[in-house]
Amino acid sequence: MAQTIAVEITGDGKIHVEYGGFVGNSCYQEAEQLKHFLKTYGVDVEVIRQDPTKNELEVRKLENQTSVGSGG
Numbered sequence: 853m854a855q856t857i858a859v860e861i862t863g864d865g866k867i868h869v870e871y872g873g874f875v876g877n878s879c880y881q882e883a884e885q886l887k888h889f890l891k892t893y894g895v896d897v898e899v900i901r902q903d904p905t906k907n908e909l910e911v912r913k914l915e916n917q918t919s920v921g922s923g924g
Contacts, residue, residue, distance in 0.1 A: 857882065867897065 855873040862868065869886065871879035880901060887897040 857886075867895075 856871070858870045858872070860868045869883065871882060874882065880899065883899045887899055890897050
């Protein structure tokens with residue numbers, strides 16, 4: 853799965869960032885890097901950790917089953 857970072861800036865100036873395709877906590881490392889980058893431009897960011905949704909867990913389970921079954 854490709855790694856993606858989707859950024860949405862709302863009308864009231866709030867920034868919402870979603871990370872996809874990252875393994876384990878690596879998305880939080882990326883979030884911290886983005887936070888420090890934005891801080892250099894005077895933008896304060898709070899990183900909020902969220903557990904994967906049920907749908908994300910199901911997708912991961914499907915991907916794992918597919919990769920296990922596709923060996924050579």
